[in-house]
Amino acid sequence: MGLLGILVGLGVLIFLAFRGWSVLLLAPIAALIAAGFAGEPLLAHWTQTFMGSAARFVAQFFPLFLLGALFGKLMDDSGSVTSIANFMTDRLGPSRAMLAVVLAGALVTYGGVSLFVAFFVLAPMGLALFRAAGIPRRLMPAAIALGTSTFTMSALPGTPSIQNAIPMPFFGTTPFAAPGLGIIASAIMLGFGLWWLNSAERRARTAGESFGDEAPAPVDAAAEDPLVRERATTAHEFDPVEIHNGAHAYTNPAPLLAMLPLTVVVVVNLLMSLVVLPRLDVSYLAEARFGPTSLAAVGGVWSVATALLAAILTVIAINYRRFPGLRSTIDAGANASVLPIFSVASLVGFGAVVAAMPAFEVVRDWVLGIEGGPLVSLAFATNILAALTGSASGGLTIALDSLGPTYMQIAAQIGLDPALMHRVAVIGSGTLDSLPHNGAVVTLLAVCGTTHKQSYFDIVMVGIVGAIIALVAVIAIGSIMGSF
Incomplete structure (x- = not known):
């Protein structure tokens, strides 16, 4: 009955979340369903297990959600993201429209700009470029996804994405974990994605397909759509x-x-991770008033938070006279972080209740028993949980909350570098998370004014197939050569 309860609870969560119900309400209900089937105490699991895990996630990662959303809003309202997009448009032009959209997205998201901020700027840019170049509009979401939601989210060393930050407290790693393997994975994702998009463009031209006469992308409507909002804030x-x-x-x-x-984000993140923090005396972290904890557990979050804070101060200093209403921009950026952090935290709380069920031992043993070693089973776990929740960050945290300590024990026994596990886990979370119910996918299609039927197959190719190829390559190379 316990395993059935887990499946029923998960089914309720997925079914209703896909229809736009709030995860803030669905996650505790699904958790209580799982606990009820197992005959476990409901209120104890709600207030202690569920809320305890959700609160720990907020405590660990709210600084990154807050600073990331604020930085993205400042970059948008200052016109910086638009300026970068226009620069790429002018330099590459309609003849290389596909490459311009991909590189513009990669540049701003690797520099710390929120994915959704990038969507709302890149969609009008892509619309103009694709129309001028005669490229079918249906390919635009895949081009934006390749630049914003693949290698800059999960593979490029030092990326300030929340997904890259989540494994750091579990594995004691930095944002630059396994940099060589991350670069290889990034090259595979980018190379495969560009090859696919260019091939799709050639096939469309051969078939006589053009941009089309559809109405302009309903960017404003997408931002106000409640269904888009509920799905997006878990992603x-x-x-x-x-x-x-x-x-x-x-x-x-x-x-x-x-x-x-954007440069400040990368440089400060690198200096904090590799130069500043390793030289600090942080023995005070062992005191009870700070946890106790260790630099390995908090250093990665400190690095990214400091980098984002430095970038926020930089964008304000550069554009202070340009902001029509700095306070309103800051308020909007801060407010933009609240619903996402609590939505993802609710998914994490659901995962904690599931992991506390006696029946979960069967699931854990099955995952750990997958042939191919711990890297394969870790990739499988993050893939499946990200797919089921429609959230790379939620699925990754659930996987590491329930299995992270076990993988660290295995790593210690066989001499496996935690940095390699970090990179595998992050890339794994960024593959099957892009299923049709994923919030980023729903938002991107809405912003571009296309449908799943028109554009989703190409998103699958650049966002899922390319990432899986890169994941397999990282596991294979890492298993032979270790982390580098």
């Missing part, structure tokens, strides 16, 4: 409803100035 760290709050600058900064805050 990434920005609430779409805040995208049009605040006040946008009347003029854009020069491209080099617009890119400076």
Whole structure:
């Protein structure tokens, strides 16, 4: 009955979440269903197990959600993201429209701009480029997804994405875990994705297919759509409803100035991870008032938070006179982080209740017993949980909450580098999370004004197939050569 309860609870969560019900309500209900089937105490699991795990997630990662959403909003309202997109458009032009959209998305998201902020800027840019180049509009979501939701989210060393931050407290790693393998995975995702998109473009031209005469992309409507909002806030760290709050600058900064805050994110993150924090005396972290904890558990979050804070100060300093209403922009950015953090935390709380069920031991033993070794089973676990929840961050946290300590024990026994597990886990969470019910997919299609029928297959190819190829390559190379 316990295993049946887990399946029923998960089924209720997926079924109703796909129809736009709030995860804040669904997750505890699904958790109580699982606990009820197992004959476990309901109130204890709600207030202690569920809320305890959700609260720990908020305590660990709210600084990153807050600073990430705020930075994205500041970059948007200052005109910096638009300036970068226009720069890529001018330099590459309609003849290389596909590459321009992909590289613009990669640049801003690797620099710390929220995925959803990038969507709302890149969609109008892509619309103009694809129309001028005569490329079918249906390929635009896949091009944006390749640049924003694949290698810059899970593979590039030092990426400030929340997915790259989640394994750090579990494995004691930094944002730059397994950098060589991350670069290889990034090259595979980017190379495969561009090959697929260019091939699709050639096939469309041969068939005589053009941009089409559809109406402009309903960007504003997508931001206000309640269904889009509920799905989106479980996928990434920005609430779409805040995208049009605040006040946008009347003029854009020069491209080099617009890119400076992105550079600050990368440089400060690198210095904090590899130079500053390792030299600090943080023995005070062993005191009871701080947990106790260790630098290995908090250093990664500190690095990313410091990098985002430095970038926020930079974008404000550069554009201070350009902001029509700095306070309203800051308020909108801060507010944009609240619903996402609690939505993902609720998914994590559901996972904690499931992991506490006696029947979960069967699931755990099955996952750990998958042939191929711990890297394969870890990749499988993060893949499946991200797919079921429709959230890379939620699925990854559930997997590591329930199985992370076990994998660390296995790593210690066989000499497996935690940095390799970090990279495998993050890439694994960014593959099957892009199923049709994923919030980022739903939002992207809405922003571009296309449908699943028109555009989803190409999203699968660049967002799932390419990522799985990269994941297999990382596991194979890492198993032979170790982490590098």
